[in-house]
Amino acid sequence: xxxxxxxxxxxxxxxxxxxxxxxxxxxxxxxxxxxxxxxxxxxxxxxxxxxxxxxxxxxxxxxxxxxxxxxxxxxxxxxxxxxxxxxxxxxxxxxxxxxxxxxxxxxxxxxxxxxxxxxxxxxxxxxxxxxxxxxxxxxxxxxxxxxxxxxxxxxxxxxxxxxxxxxxxxxxxxxxxxxxxxxxxxxxxxxxxxxxxxxxxxxxxxxxxxxxxxxxxxx
Numbered sequence: 014x015x016x017x018x019x020x021x022x023x024x025x026x027x028x029x030x031x032x033x034x035x036x037x038x039x040x041x042x043x044x045x046x047x048x049x050x051x052x053x054x055x056x057x058x059x060x061x062x063x064x065x066x067x068x069x070x071x072x073x074x075x076x077x078x079x080x081x082x083x084x085x086x087x088x089x090x091x092x093x094x095x096x097x098x099x100x101x102x103x104x105x106x107x108x109x110x111x112x113x114x115x116x117x118x119x120x121x122x123x124x125x126x127x128x129x130x131x132x133x134x135x136x137x138x139x140x141x142x143x144x145x146x147x148x149x150x151x152x153x154x155x156x157x158x159x160x161x162x163x164x165x166x167x168x169x170x171x172x173x174x175x176x177x178x179x180x181x182x183x184x185x186x187x188x189x190x191x192x193x194x195x196x197x198x199x200x201x202x203x204x205x206x207x208x209x210x211x212x213x214x215x216x217x218x219x220x221x222x223x224x225x226x227x228x229x230x231x232x
Contacts, residue, residue: 094133
């Protein structure tokens with residue numbers, strides 16, 4: 014549930030907000046569990062199976078392109094999945110949108126595109142009665158639970174804003190003091206240099222006179 018609250022529910026809310034503003038939105042649900050899926054790697058543990066342990070965060074990366082963490086090739090149906098999924102992503106890169114064959118998401122009709130085991134193809138899923146992918150559950154997390162947490166202040170803020178502002182103020186104050194000291198040192202050095210430069214010739218004349226007065230040959 015924590016993963017749903019932190020990742021999936023905000024994604025659904027973002028899709029809803031973008032669509033409500035008039036943007037073209039496609040929601041893709043990657044729910045394929047195969048040989049490279051994290052849950053599959055744990056199969057053998059009593060509590061892990063494809064029925065209760067679906068695709069996890071970033072599982073789709075192993076089926077989108079080769080990466081430095083796994084250079085083994087995809088074969089069979091999983092290679093077909095790779096072709097289908099990477100083609101879907103490439104359309105966004107090249108065209109800024111996906112094919113018109115894929116259903117668009119709207120707040121009223123939250124259609125979505127799914128890749129779900131055992132299928133290796135991107136499939137349109139039509140929303141029924143205004144309900145798309147786990148709509149009621151995400152609405153509960155976004156509209157009720159998030160508001161409840163915000164109002165009850167159960168958890169501290171994720172980022173300490175006040176402490177950051179105090180630290181920022183202290184830092185700038187210290188920087189200001191350092192700059193002021195540097196400026197004063199430069200000014201003092203310039204004054205001493207100019208005074209030494211102005212007094213130089215007269216000191217040399219006085220020294221010469223003293224030498225002349227002390228020289229018996231000049232008496």
